[in-house]
Amino acid sequence: MHIITHACTQCGTVVSANELESNRVMKCPGLGCENVLRFTDLDQADQEHFLDNKASYEL
């Protein structure tokens, strides 16, 4: 499985694509970090791959 994650550019906290996609826009879960993370922060190719294979990223 191609595992897609995004690392916050401000604090390094890593968030998986399924988490980003289910929230679309979220406050970074890093401690004290105010950065906003979006599913669209992922590479275009990763976004497409995730959406094309969404079922396999759900339990």
Next chain:
Amino acid sequence: MKGVLLSGGTGSRLRPITHTGPKQLVPVANKPVLEYAVEDLKEAGITEIGVILGHKGREEIQDLLGDGSDYGVEITYIVQGNPLGLAHAAGCAKDFVGDDDFVMYLGDNILKEGVVDLVESFESGDFGAGIALQEVENPQQFGIADVDDQGNVTQLIEKPDEPPTNLALIGMYVFSPAVFDAIEQLEPSWRGELEITDAIQSLLEDGYAIDSHVVEGWWKDTGKPEDILEANQLVLEDKSLKKRGTVSDDATVDGRIELAESATIEDGAVVRGPVSIADGAVIKSGTYVGPYTSVGPNSTLEGVHIENSVVIGESSINTSGRIVDSLLGKGANIGSADDFLPEGRRLVVGENSQLKL
């Protein structure tokens, strides 16, 4: 070498305790299980630790561990979200791990000997991965490894009918970054998860040597209440216990006792170790606290006979009853029904609680 500490999962087998928090924070000898893992990694010289968070208890885990500085380590949080298996959790750590090797440690596991030997064994050769094994009596119920004379793994078999060895995988691993390519090629198993054993099997098939290390000391997966009690026994048995609190002159204290600075054992109480009593706890007259009991912070015990139990904390127990082999959640209170009519027990019990009366 980095560390990846898994702290997700639902903790369903530890309900109701886990209704209010993650299973990795249940205390054993008055210390959350997860802290033992952080300390084991630190002891093995691993100070960069990625903590994998699931859906449950994220804030509580972050509140406890913070940035890691209290433990002398540096923590990066990795939000896995959906629990898609151990190999998925490992895969989420790819950017954190980079080109390093890493120990993967299940945050609800606790083992006597830590991970120093596992890491040294892995580093003594050129391995794609290293796995911790323990001899078990019922290998049919575990993932089993077959190993050659040098300890190289030759085969992994899930719950074999005819096990070639009694060496079970115990949820501690060391990986080279080669595992990430193996994970990328994996498909979910029949239960919809990316299995870490499939990733190791794939490394084997790609020609990587897989090291094994047989863990001699005890190991516990603390997934169920009885496992917490057993882990509590094992830790209290081994730990060096310090008596710093107040013991009144007419209290009886034998054996090894850990008594936190602001804890008190009052006149007429009997405490027989090994026992751990946390800050703010008061053991009052007429109480017996027997071996293998941990009394959590700010708990007051009066009149009760309690042994082989874990009181997580903030509890008031004021009864002449006997409590054994029990796990009491935070803020659980037990009083006496002796003076009540009609006679009988009065219970306000949360969902998924288990009582034997």
